[in-house]
Amino acid sequence: MDKRLLLISHAATSAQRAGRFPADEPLDARGRAEAEAAGARLVLPADATVLTSPAACARETAAALGLVAASVNALADLNHGDWRGKRVADIAAEAPRELAAWTREPDAAPPGGESFSQLIQRVGAWLDAALPGEAQNSGAKEENGAPAADASAHARATVAITHAPLLRAAIVCALGASPAVFSRIEIAPLSVIELRRSRRGWTWWPCTSV
Secondary structure, eight states: OOEEEEEEEOOOOHHHHTTBOOOSOOOOHHHHHHHHHHHHHOOOOTTOEEEEOSSHHHHHHHHHTTOOOEEOGGGOOOOOGGGTTOBHHHHHHHOHHHHHHHHHOTTOOOTTSOOHHHHHHHHHHHHHHHSOOOOOOTTOBOTTSSBOSOGGGGOEEEEEEEOHHHHHHHHHHHHTOOGGGGGGOOOOTTOEEEEEEETTEEEEEOOTTO
């Protein structure tokens, strides 16, 4: 049986709108309203396991979407180290070379923080440990005994509310791409991506069901 993973990036925070690196801020009224509006549109598997980053913005996004989620440390945001809570414009003035390297080079990290390459390793380890693949059952049957029309439709689903960098890392992992492509992946607040795991590994699917 395949396994489906729907990853949702949390709603925008006031810190994001102000151009600050995250520091575990909760959602403000605007972010909560945007998440509630998204919740009215999303169609998620009713029997899915729901997980969330331990960050306040992710947990509150899950609640605004009407989901009851379990917190998982592996879904925590990229560690921004000494830049945590600071304005990007201030870092650009104080450490322009370091900031430029961080935006372009996957092995560059904020002082005391985590590089994107390290994040990819963390997300990849979680994908393999928490959502291991299983051999597909080529003899899958419907309840009436007829062959299943689409085995992927019966895939066990997990929904995870987390952060944009983790969605980017998950896409890189699924595609087996170079970490260097991370800067070319844009993830907006409340974006949804779908990954599936089968005998051939992780694949990236269009989100036709949400």
